[in-house]
């Protein structure tokens with residue numbers, strides 16, 4: 001019975017796949033730490049491994065919590081055409097206009113992020129190290145997701161245009177292939193964000209505006225590449241995995257003119273900036289005194305639970 005439930009869950013969630021991939025999320029949280037001011041680095045740098053590892057907790061939670069999925073995206077195309085003026089940016093107004101069910105079924109990413117930012121700010125005020133780190137890691141995840149163009153489209157995995165797999169291609173395969181070799185993550189400093197909601201919607205609109213190119217260029221390249229040149233096969237963990245070939249991935253990246261790198265850089269800056277903003281809005285509490293507080297037993301337990309659910313589910317649906 002349990003297995004059956006998990007299998008169904010896995011099928012449901014594989015619709016909105018993994019977000020930036022684990023590699024991308026970990027890299028974004030990790031690099032964001034280096035953009036922080038020294039007062040924050042005092043706590044964040046010694047805990048950089050935690051922030052990196054827990055960058056993917058919200059994706060693991062999808063295997064346990066039904067409401068988790070819609071927090072990672074918003075199908076903007078459901079609300080007309082760019083710049084989607086008919087969709088109120090404030091949650092209370094959007095819910096009044098469309099109702100909670102519609103919002104849930106088309107994703108609540110931008111609004112959920114505001115809730116997370118509020119909770120992170122409160123954790124800073126309380127000087128609660130466990131909550132600061134946990135909420136910072138997860139706020140980083142939700143912020144990063146909204147920088148992925150296909151997280152703002154109902155055609156999130158190319159399922160309406162015969163481009164199945166494009167989601168992971170853009171956000172996992174391309175960064176995994178190129179980020180370390182070619183991309184520059186030297187970004188500068190976190191900046192204070194006076195109005196996080198407006199800032200969030202600006203990033204969402206950038207993502208939505210990029211969706212057409214993401215889909216169109218893959219289609220154009222597919223016409224140029226023979227099937228056996230588009231994909232390659234790799235032996236991984238005792239299984240043969242079909243993936244987009246290096247040649248196809250590089251050609252796609254060139255055609256996108258560095259879009260994936262640009263969005264990843266923007267995500268790093270946004271994550272660092274929202275951490276910084278939450279800390280400033282909490283009154284810039286002293287974090288040095290928190291460095292030696294231990295991670296709580298409850299948090300360790302929750303992490304084990306998430307991990308166990310994710311590992312079980314990923315063997316069922318084939319996610320790495």
Ligand SMILES: [Zn+2]
Pocket residue numbers: 018019058059072141145
């Ligand atoms: Zn996600």
